[in-house]
Amino acid sequence: MTDEPTDQELRRHPGRGPSDILDKEDHAAIDDSITSRQEVTGLGAVLRTQPFWVFVSLIALAAVMTVVSDAFMTERNIFNITRNMAFFGIMALGMSAVICTAGIDLSVGSLVGLSGIITGLIMQAGYGIGLGFLGCMTAAALVGLVNGVLVAYLRMPPFVVTLGMLSIVVSLARVVSNNQMIWDFGPDQDLFEWIGGGSILSVPNVVWILGVLTAVFWWVWRYSTWGRWVIAIGGNAHAARLAGIPVERMLVSVYVVCSLTAGLSAFLFVGYTGSVTNAMGFTWELTVIAATVIGGANLMGGVVFALGAPIGAALIELIRNSLILAGIPALWQQFFVGLFLILAVLLEQIRNRRGR
Amino acid sequence: MSLLELSNITKSFGAIHALQGVDLTIAPGEVVGLMGDNGAGKSTLMKIIAGNFPPTSGKIRIEGQDVAFSKPIDAREAGIEIVYQDLALCDNLTAAANVFLGRELRRKVGPFSMLDYPAMYQRAGELFAELKSETRPRDLVRQMSGGQRQAVAIARTRLSDPKLVLMDEPTAAISVRQVKEVLALIHRLKETGHAVILVSHRMPDVFDVCDRVAVLRRGTKVADKRIRDTTPEEVTGLIIGAIEAA
Numbered sequence: 060m061t062d063e064p065t066d067q068e069l070r071r072h073p074g075r076g077p078s079d080i081l082d083k084e085d086h087a088a089i090d091d092s093i094t095s096r097q098e099v100t101g102l103g104a105v106l107r108t109q110p111f112w113v114f115v116s117l118i119a120l121a122a123v124m125t126v127v128s129d130a131f132m133t134e135r136n137i138f139n140i141t142r143n144m145a146f147f148g149i150m151a152l153g154m155s156a157v158i159c160t161a162g163i164d165l166s167v168g169s170l171v172g173l174s175g176i177i178t179g180l181i182m183q184a185g186y187g188i189g190l191g192f193l194g195c196m197t198a199a200a201l202v203g204l205v206n207g208v209l210v211a212y213l214r215m216p217p218f219v220v221t222l223g224m225l226s227i228v229v230s231l232a233r234v235v236s237n238n239q240m241i242w243d244f245g246p247d248q249d250l251f252e253w254i255g256g257g258s259i260l261s262v263p264n265v266v267w268i269l270g271v272l273t274a275v276f277w278w279v280w281r282y283s284t285w286g287r288w289v290i291a292i293g294g295n296a297h298a299a300r301l302a303g304i305p306v307e308r309m310l311v312s313v314y315v316v317c318s319l320t321a322g323l324s325a326f327l328f329v330g331y332t333g334s335v336t337n338a339m340g341f342t343w344e345l346t347v348i349a350a351t352v353i354g355g356a357n358l359m360g361g362v363v364f365a366l367g368a369p370i371g372a373a374l375i376e377l378i379r380n381s382l383i384l385a386g387i388p389a390l391w392q393q394f395f396v397g398l399f400l401i402l403a404v405l406l407e408q409i410r411n412r413r414g415r
Numbered sequence: 416m417s418l419l420e421l422s423n424i425t426k427s428f429g430a431i432h433a434l435q436g437v438d439l440t441i442a443p444g445e446v447v448g449l450m451g452d453n454g455a456g457k458s459t460l461m462k463i464i465a466g467n468f469p470p471t472s473g474k475i476r477i478e479g480q481d482v483a484f485s486k487p488i489d490a491r492e493a494g495i496e497i498v499y500q501d502l503a504l505c506d507n508l509t510a511a512a513n514v515f516l517g518r519e520l521r522r523k524v525g526p527f528s529m530l531d532y533p534a535m536y537q538r539a540g541e542l543f544a545e546l547k548s549e550t551r552p553r554d555l556v557r558q559m560s561g562g563q564r565q566a567v568a569i570a571r572t573r574l575s576d577p578k579l580v581l582m583d584e585p586t587a588a589i590s591v592r593q594v595k596e597v598l599a600l601i602h603r604l605k606e607t608g609h610a611v612i613l614v615s616h617r618m619p620d621v622f623d624v625c626d627r628v629a630v631l632r633r634g635t636k637v638a639d640k641r642i643r644d645t646t647p648e649e650v651t652g653l654i655i656g657a658i659e660a661a
Contacts (some may be wrong), residue, residue, distance in 0.1 A: 282529035284519055287508075291516055294505035301515030303488040336507045361507035 063269055081411020100319035109355030109407055110367040115373050120381060128384040133181040136380070142331075144369070144376035145265035146324045147343070151350040151368035152276050153320030154198040156313045158351055161360025162210060162217035164314065166202060171340025174198045175325040179241035179335040188247035192326055199322025200315050202206060202228060208312030220345040225344070232337035242334035261414050265327050269369055272320075277365035289313055293360035353403045374399065411413055416479050418443045418578055418610050421465070426459050433459040434470070435634045441579065446601060446611040448621035448642075451631035452598045452601040452654055457614050460631065461583055464612070465497045466490035476536035477578075502564050504556045510563075510633035511539035511552035512572045543569040546600055562593035569600060586620050598624050618647045629648075630654055637661070 067147045124131040150167055174195045182191040202224060219226045244251050255339045256263050280286040282383050288309050291299045300306045321340075332387065353374055354367025378395045382388075419441040426434040434456045443650045463470050466484030469648035475482050477493050484490045487497070503515045515535050522531040526607065528641055548566035556567060565585060572580050582601070586594045594617075601624045604611055615621055621628055622642060630638040631654040638645075638653045638661040645661070652658035 278529075282527075284521065284528075284530065287512065287519060287530060288517075291505045291508060291512075294507035295503070298503035298505050299516070301487050301499065303491065304517050361505070390578075 078279040093169045102299060107410075108364060109403065110185075110364045111352055112371045112406070113355070113367075113374055113403065114370050117370065117377060119172040120374075120377055123317065123382065124381050130384055131381075134261070136384075138258070138261070139325065140376050140380050141266045141372070142263035143379075144372040145269040146328050146370035147346050147350050148369040148377065149265075149272060149324045149327075150317075150320050150343070150347045151354060151372050152203055152272055152365065153317035154351040155276075155354070155356050155363050155365070155368050156289060156346050157217070157317045157359055158348075158356040158358060159289055159363040160296075160310060160313055160314070161293055161358070162310070163221060163348065163358070164206065164317045165218065165221040165344050166206065166228055167317065168231065168340045168345070169225045169228040170199055170202050170318055170321045170330065171325040171343055172337050173202070173228045174237070174322040175329045175336035175339050176232050176236040176241070176337055178326055178329055179244065180235065181242040181264065182247060182251065183241050185243065185245040187253050191244075191247070191251070195326045195357070196322045199325075203315035203318025204311065206318070207314030211307040211310035229337075229341070235336045240274070240334055240336045251330045251401075252333055255316075255327040256333070265331070268323075268327065273365050273369050280363055280365050285309070286310070290361060290363060293362070296359075312329070346371075346375060349400045355407075357407070417441060417476075418445075418478060420462075420474075420476040420479075420501070421464070422444065422474045422476075423465060424460070424470045426456075427461060427471045432634055433464065434463075437471075437634075437636050439629055439636065441610050441612065443578070444605055444608045444610055444624045446605050446613060448625035448628040449612055449614045449631065450616075450618075450621060450628060450650060450654055451634075454633075455654075456634045457484040457543065457631055458583070461497075461581055461614055463611070464490065464495065465581055467493075491575070491577075494575075494578035495575035495581065496575065497581045498565075498568045498572055498583060498585055500587070502568040504564060504567060506555070506557040508556060509552065510543070510550050510554050510556060510559070510567050510570075511535045511654070513556055513567050514539045514542065514574065516571075516575065534577070539570065539576075542573050545573070545603075546570060547596055550573075552592075562589045563597070564592065565589055566596060569597070576610060580604055581612050581614075583614045584616065585613070586615060586617055618650065621650075622647060632656060 106415050114216045130136055137320075150171075154164060154167065177198045178191045179196040180224070182188065204216075206221055206224055209215045210217045254264055259267060288299065290302045291302070291304060292309055294305055296306055325340060328339065350371035351368060352371070353363045354369075354371030356362060356367060375396050378399060379389075382392055382395065417440040419439075421439040424434055424437045424439075425432070437456070437460060439447075444639045449457055450461070454563070462468060466487045466489045469483060469485065471548075475484070482489075482493055484493070490497070505516065508516070512535075520531040520534045520538070521528045522534070536552040543550045543552065543566060546566050546569060548570075550563040550570075554563075555634065556564060559567070569585070584598050589597070598620060601611055602615065605624070611624075611627060613621065613625060620629050625642050627639065628645065628650055629636055630650060632654065637659070638650070640661060648657060649661060653661055
């Protein structure tokens with residue numbers, strides 16, 4: 060036996076000399092230790108997430124705006140920005156769950172209109188805010204249930220199901236409201252308008268609600284079995300099913316959760332504006348999906364960040380606000396939202412490619 | 416009493432008869448190799464035992480009791496754990512999360528029940544150490560080598576104390592060193608009284624770890640012999656049909 064490497068060994072390790080091949084055992088061990096050295100913890104993990112980088116650009120944009128416009132860093136403006144983003148942020152939390160399962164829910168915008176109208180009708184009739192809220196959430200849950208059952212049990216594509224539902228819900232809202240605006244909310248009108256439009260400690264109530272919900276979702280994604288299973292389904296639904304996870308029931312619950320966040324947002328928004336028409340929430344789904352994706356959700360599923368939803372929503376609202384303050388016509392707003400959406404996804408792709 | 420007893424199992428998919436009257440018994444702690452060419456019915460038989468679908472006709476008994484599996488979870492509850500060929504792992508989760516998928520450890524904090532990360536990391540670490548695998552519980556499966564993924568899939572089966580472990584080609588697509596590790600694990604499963612069915616194309620693996628080898632050809636069992644009574648040449652002949660039956 061000589062020390063010369065065999066042909067086969069040379070082929071396996073092109074460019075390596077005989078001395079490299081002397082300790083074959085060690086090499087296997089070294090290779091393994093290198094391939095296993097991928098642990099990601101703490102700060103390193105945070106730095107690799109999309110919400111973090113979107114948050115950085117959020118801060119950067121805010122810094123620029125502070126210099127450009129005196130009106131930006133005023134209490135009034137910050138109050139408005141955070142309040143406006145909250146309605147979308149709440150819905151983005153629910154949308155994140157759906158997108159995590161590689162699904163999509165296009166019906167949330169029109170659902171805001173329907174559940175808002177139902178709230179209005181109940182309260183206008185004098186039934187009080189409790190029943191109004193219950194009716195609002197029940198309508199939302201039912202729409203989510205139908206979406207979920209069609210997607211999970213009949214295996215229909217979420218895009219088609221929720222697109223159909225968008226149309227159905229818009230029409231239902233028009234029928235139920237008889238195309239009338241509602242601005243009389245009965246005996247609990249003041250409380251109702253305070254919940255949606257008021258503030259505690261100079262922070263809008265809706266922002267408090269968004270904060271609490273974000274914390275709840277953060278906990279759910281990290282520490283609950285439900286969250287773990289939803290993420291598993293997004294990663295590999297087949298493996299999840301083999302592991303005994305009730306995939307169909309989980310999917311239904313995900314669509315119900317998404318619709319409930321739309322219902323809640325509608326309840327708050329009607330209170331804030333003090334009136335409701337059936338056109339309320341129309342095309343909001345686009346903003347909500349954009350916020351979710353900018354916040355780091357991957358349409359292929361399996362990725363979710365609770366903090367991504369408010370961060371994505373904040374960025375969109377900040378862009379809108381900045382354009383107005385910078386004197387750029389509001390007509391450009393959608394242009395920049397779209398640009399940011401594409402940039403966010405592009406950056407994610409580039410980072411993924413480098414990772415592989 | 417035998418641990419698993421399959422009698423006269425038949426499975427048809429329309430006009431295709433994947434299995435025709437197969438009998439197979441496994442004793443507790445026995446390692447049986449299941450061999451056969453592609454399309455011989457190995458996978459179909461495995462899927463029936465694993466509860467993926469029921470047989471068209473025939474009986475399955477576990478420790479003398481008749482059972483009927485309608486989904487994989489039924490088989491698991493009856494004490495059968497499966498290592499799938501595609502490993503069935505979630506790439507976006509950590510090794511520990513995959514090991515505990517569907518049976519996560521939880522702890523009570525007030526009224527809430529939350530995932531017990533420290534306990535799961537620790538137990539997964541112990542399982543990987545038992546397998547002499549360098550897989551680390553906190554690593555994402557996406558970043559793992561074939562051998563590490565295999566370790567995760569096998570560690571899953573060790574969570575419960577199964578009576579029978581089905582392994583579908585566990586040594587395909589992993590390095591020579593890792594094949595040795597997997598075979599060592601099968602030996603260890605046997606020492607601790609677990610029965611194993613090993614589906615494999617690799618003759619040396621079957622002759623290394625199995626007590627018995629069953630050969631399927633075109634949906635029928637053509638041989639069922641103790642390893643010491645046969646040779647790789649005979650088994651090869653049986654698989655390809657050069658030897659009719661033995």
